[in-house]
């Protein structure tokens with residue numbers, strides 16, 4: 001079967017740049033709640049929306065992420081939901097609206113606000129159900145609050161609940177991760193994101209690694225954990241539709257599917273990225289500067305880049321290869337007007353011969369194999385950087 005085309009309808013992403021406290025491993029842009037006046041955020045968001053959202057903008061999906069959207073007070077949270085409603089619900093095209101929530105701050109009052117606003121899906125950052133593991137990476141919630149957050153979402157009628165889990169946290173171990181997976185399933189979630197812990201530059205965790213205060217998980221155990229996630233989740237009916245994302249039929253995240261299919265999206269808020277009409281732009285990753293810009297009516301972009309067709313085509317191939325449906329090289333070529341198969345055909349054949357991907361005869365549809373998914377980072381990096389001349 002051919003991979004799906006990215007739809008025309010864009011996604012809308014809103015970045016909420018506050019957290020209760022910063023986790024030791026995270027390099028997403030956010031500041032601890034006490035360090036910023038969070039009550040100014042919704043007004044600034046409305047100002048940015050007024051400047052940057054075209055009147056005819058009709059998103060099919062919305063994703064409010066962060067940071068921690070639920071770190072806002074109820075009043076500010078409601079104001080943010082109202083801004084999003086005014087942009088997205090008026091168009092009548094909205095099919096999915098996700099909000100990232102943290103255990104502890106997803107209260108019954110917030111869940112009611114979500115349901116009343118028309119949110120269809122919540123993604124809960126559980127990470128683990130082991131309190132020692134949670135504390136070791138600076139999470140401010142415990143396992144009881146994680147279970148409660150899922151129950152609160154269900155009680156409020158938010159049926160689509162995704163649980164984020166982390167694996168290969170130092171000290172977590174295979175048995176705990178197996179319990180984490182089983183517990184996520186027991187709570188009745190229909191979507192799980194299971195990410196291997198990454199050592200990002202500039203984080204407290206990575207500094208700990210440099211001074212040997214942190215010892216990373218053994219690579220073989222990390223690989224076993226990755227396989228375990230696929231096995232346990234597949235047995236429960238949650239198929240891997242992306243390398244780290246698992247869903248029951250019909251429960252895949254449409255917003256992220258649009259992103260992996262290289263579809264258009266508009267991002268609002270500090271550090272939010274947009275990809276519209278072939279241009280990628282990123283807002284300044286500093287809440288104060290972002291706010292000053294948007295309240296003055298200035299553009300808060302810190303970077304703007306129009307990708308060359310060859311780069312755009314490679315990036316699309318990389319993104320699509322993350323998906324179980326794979327990529328159609330022919331479709332990517334048509335979209336960007338480049339001869340991708342002449343440029344990357346040798347590399348694709350090399351990966352195919354090494355058992356890392358499967359491709360049909362004319363190298364049209366290509367998909368990673370089980371082994372390919374396990375070493376995907378290396379494969380995707382080679383596709384992006386391979387020195388090939390485009391004819």
Ligand SMILES: C[S@@+](CC[C@H](N)C(=O)[O-])C[C@H]1O[C@@H](n2cnc3c(N)ncnc32)[C@H](O)[C@@H]1O
Nearest residue numbers: 025026028066067068100125164195196197198
């Ligand atoms: C940036 S958070 C935002 C949502 C929410 N604040 C939370 O903590 O779940 C989104 C997801 O990215 C994951 N994440 C952040 N840094 C990561 C890292 N270094 N390695 C793997 N996953 C990471 C988080 O654990 C979380 O599941």
Ligand code: SF4
Nearest residue numbers: 019022023026066067
């Ligand atoms: S993982 Fe989530 S809660 Fe932790 S610092 Fe990052 S955005 Fe904030």
